[in-house]
Amino acid sequence: MALKTDFVSAIAMAVKELYPDSAIGEAQIAASISAPKKDFGDISSSIPLRLAGIANKRPNEIAVEIISHIRHGHETLIKSLKESGGYINAIVDETKYADMVTLAVWEEGDRYGSSDMGSSAKVIAEFPAVNPNKPWHIGHLRNALIGDSISDILEFCSYKVEREDYIDDLGLQVAQSLWGYLKLGAQPDKKFDQWLGEQYVEVNRRIESDDVRNEVAALLKALEEGTGEQAELGREISHKCVEAQYQTASSYGIYHDVMIWESDIVRARLLDAAIDVGLRSGALEKRTEGKNAGCIVVDLEKIRGFAKDFDNPEEHEKVIVRSDGTATYIAKDLAFHMWKLGILNPGFRYSDARVSNCGRRIFSTGKDGSAMDFGHGAAVINIIGSEQRYAQLMLKAIIGLMGYEKEAAGITHIPYGLVSVAGGSLSGRQGGWIGDGKAYTADVLLLESCAKALEMTRLSKRISQSANVKTISDAIGRAAIKFEFLRVAAQSAVVFSWEKALSFEGISGPYCLYSYARARRVLEKGGYMYNKPAGHGAMATRGADFELIKVIGAARDAVEKAGANHSPSVIADYVTQLATSFSTFYEGMAVIGSHEMEFRLELVNAYAVTMKNMLGLLGIEVVEEM
RNA sequence: GGGCCCGUAGCUCAGCUUGGAUAGAGCAGCACCCUUCUAAGCAUCAUGGGGAAAGGUGAUGGUCGCGGGUUCAAAUCCCGUCGGGCCCGCCA
Numbered sequence: 001m002a003l004k005t006d007f008v009s010a011i012a013m014a015v016k017e018l019y020p021d022s023a024i025g026e027a028q029i030a031a032s033i034s035a036p037k038k039d040f041g042d043i044s045s046s047i048p049l050r051l052a053g054i055a056n057k058r059p060n061e062i063a064v065e066i067i068s069h070i071r072h073g074h075e076t077l078i079k080s081l082k083e084s085g086g087y088i089n090a091i092v093d094e095t096k097y098a099d100m101v102t103l104a105v106w107e108e109g110d111r112y113g114s115s116d117m118g119s120s121a122k123v124i125a126e127f128p129a130v131n132p133n134k135p136w137h138i139g140h141l142r143n144a145l146i147g148d149s150i151s152d153i154l155e156f157c158s159y160k161v162e163r164e165d166y167i168d169d170l171g172l173q174v175a176q177s178l179w180g181y182l183k184l185g186a187q188p189d190k191k192f193d194q195w196l197g198e199q200y201v202e203v204n205r206r207i208e209s210d211d212v213r214n215e216v217a218a219l220l221k222a223l224e225e226g227t228g229e230q231a232e233l234g235r236e237i238s239h240k241c242v243e244a245q246y247q248t249a250s251s252y253g254i255y256h257d258v259m260i261w262e263s264d265i266v267r268a269r270l271l272d273a274a275i276d277v278g279l280r281s282g283a284l285e286k287r288t289e290g291k292n293a294g295c296i297v298v299d300l301e302k303i304r305g306f307a308k309d310f311d312n313p314e315e316h317e318k319v320i321v322r323s324d325g326t327a328t329y330i331a332k333d334l335a336f337h338m339w340k341l342g343i344l345n346p347g348f349r350y351s352d353a354r355v356s357n358c359g360r361r362i363f364s365t366g367k368d369g370s371a372m373d374f375g376h377g378a379a380v381i382n383i384i385g386s387e388q389r390y391a392q393l394m395l396k397a398i399i400g401l402m403g404y405e406k407e408a409a410g411i412t413h414i415p416y417g418l419v420s421v422a423g424g425s426l427s428g429r430q431g432g433w434i435g436d437g438k439a440y441t442a443d444v445l446l447l448e449s450c451a452k453a454l455e456m457t458r459l460s461k462r463i464s465q466s467a468n469v470k471t472i473s474d475a476i477g478r479a480a481i482k483f484e485f486l487r488v489a490a491q492s493a494v495v496f497s498w499e500k501a502l503s504f505e506g507i508s509g510p511y512c513l514y515s516y517a518r519a520r521r522v523l524e525k526g527g528y529m530y531n532k533p534a535g536h537g538a539m540a541t542r543g544a545d546f547e548l549i550k551v552i553g554a555a556r557d558a559v560e561k562a563g564a565n566h567s568p569s570v571i572a573d574y575v576t577q578l579a580t581s582f583s584t585f586y587e588g589m590a591v592i593g594s595h596e597m598e599f600r601l602e603l604v605n606a607y608a609v610t611m612k613n614m615l616g617l618l619g620i621e622v623v624e625e626m
Numbered sequence: 627g628g629g630c631c632c633g634u635a636g637c638u639c640a641g642c643u644u645g646g647a648u649a650g651a652g653c654a655g656c657a658c659c660c661u662u663c664u665a666a667g668c669a670u671c672a673u674g675g676g677g678a679a680a681g682g683u684g685a686u687g688g689u690c691g692c693g694g695g696u697u698c699a700a701a702u703c704c705c706g707u708c709g710g711g712c713c714c715g716c717c718a
Contacts, residue, residue: 312627417631
């Protein structure tokens with residue numbers, strides 16, 4: 001909001017004149033700004049403390065100096081300035097600020113809080129890239145929710161975001177599932193991803209046998225060659241599984257723009273092109289003798305300076321292409337990322353993926369279709385588990401080594417911590433996700449959460465008679481899960497518990513929806529007309545209403561911080577403050593029938609708009625009544 | 627052998643990027659308030675008793691894992707150390 005900018009530039013001007021040699025600029029001053037405890041004022045800067053060392057003066061003297069300098073003829077939102085403990089504390093003019101905030105929210109509407117920091121640069125976000133042979137479990141869900149929210153946040157920061165999903169339909173996992181499909185003789189009798197996932201667990205019980213292993217290996221080879229009945233069937237199974245997984249995504253309101261299939265990457269010979277660039281640039285080398293004879297490798301010595309992770313006295317090389325000519329995981333990812341960054345253009349063809357996707361069109365690579373404008377991002381964001389940090393660093397280092405340093409610098413790995421359950425891991429292979437009676441899948445979680453929400457919603461006589469009960473309770477159920485998953489910083493490993501995930505109390509998704517719904521009812525009952533705010537700011541007091549104004553005014557700061565740090569939890573934190581300050585206001589100050597009603601309705605509306613926008617960044621849609 | 631992440635109230639977690647005033651939320655427990663701009667049910671002329679939560683307030687609760695260092699100032703930066711998780715493969 002303009003408040004912070006105003007304050008910073010006023011201080012900057014004073015500092016520049018008083019201490020021209022201090023090298024303290026707007027950036028440092030902006031970093032020194034904080035919202036102090038109420039007694040001190042509305043906004044503070046600790047910059048005199050920093051200047052004290054440089055100027056060799058007492059901080060409080062410096063603060064007083066700066067303050068008197070600002071006072072001379074500077075017309076701002078600041079009403080008065082005070083020195084305290086070396087800080088510059090400002091009291092904001094509540095009338096002007098109230099007018100400014102309510103007007104800004106009214107004018108910007110559903111863009112309120114947005115930022116132009118992205119300048120329309122294209123960002124490619126990849127998530128959650130689940131193997132197409134099992135249902136999403138709660139760990140995959142965490143990945144997808146983080147990816148979806150980061151995408152929303154970046155879009156709100158004016159980046160052009162392309163949401164991609166990578167489908168590895170050529171992996172060992174798919175080959176094993178295909179074997180199960182052909183040999184176990186079971187028929188799909190439930191949601192396809194669930195069924196296939198259970199089959200996969202069963203296959204893994206039998207994989208000990210050499211016969212089975214050989215048959216699976218043969219299937220894998222057939223898949224990779226890409227021709228023949230088995231390959232066709234493999235892709236068909238994968239597609240059916242993805243279709244089922246996307247039903248899950250859609251039920252959570254998670255969507256993508258395009259899915260890239262591994263088999264299409266192979267068909268387009270992207271891998272050969274990538275290796276070719278690697279060899280020609282000297283980043284990759286073919287070994288003719290020694291331990292890695294016949295392989296294409298990267299010499300770790302060449303990228304040692306890139307990250308300490310590559311310090312390994314036992315291994316001096318990393319194999320990229322095996323001696324039998326097959327590609328390792330890193331090779332595939334390398335090729336994929338060279339496409340993402342626009343280094344390679346294999347001429348993918350895209351067509352409508354025809355899967356459930358929140359009513360949006362999602363495209364898929366394939367044999368047929370037409371050329372489209374996907375890929376070539378200025379930046380790439382990968383939401384991938386923290387255990388893949390090494391591989392992600394390697395990827396980045398190799399692309400840099402090929403001479404694409406600028407492109408490589410655009411790759412960001414968002415390492416999220418794995419989700420475990422009290423009893424153990426969620427391993428797809430061993431079937432940890434199947435759980436004990438209640439599966440730890442995204443589908444079951446949503447079902448449980450919505451059921452609980454429905455139960456609670458029914459307690460309300462008014463809502464329970466509304467035709468929208470199910471719509472409302474489903475929204476509440478989704479909100480509870482999303483808020484719970486996104487409030488925790490991504491990198492923390494979490495232990496899942498049903499009790500926590502289904503918590504509707506305290507600061508939670510349902511709480512935020514509840515507070516929004518209350519605001520909407522006030523507006524309705526108060527007969528708010530949604531007219532342009534007409535300077536009612538003089539009705540603002542310095543009480544709970546002003547505290548709310550300050551929080552609403554800080555929306556953009558929160559969004560920019562969340563965008564810069566790729567961190568949905570920043571938004572969750574902001575939403576918490578927003579809801580809390582509204583509740584305090586709502587409990588403490590009458591709106592309808594008060595002398596300040598015009599202004600307070602404008603404020604309630606500003607709150608509702610801000611809350612809706614911010615919840616939207618967490619992928620949470622609001623409800624109008626509850 | 628090397629690297630990364632985590633360690634903050636009894637529990638679950640923010641805060642650390644960019645050092646700054648008494649370290650913040652929620653849950654549980656304690657003491658209260660409210661009954662409306664959002665409800666049930668009891669009695670009623672007004673109103674009263676009563677009291678639900680996805681409501682509010684207050685109090686309680688902290689060696690910020692531990693030990694050093696840098697600094698006017700450290701949860702935050704640096705070094706070391708302990709505990710937990712993960713990674714360093716011709717697996718994906």
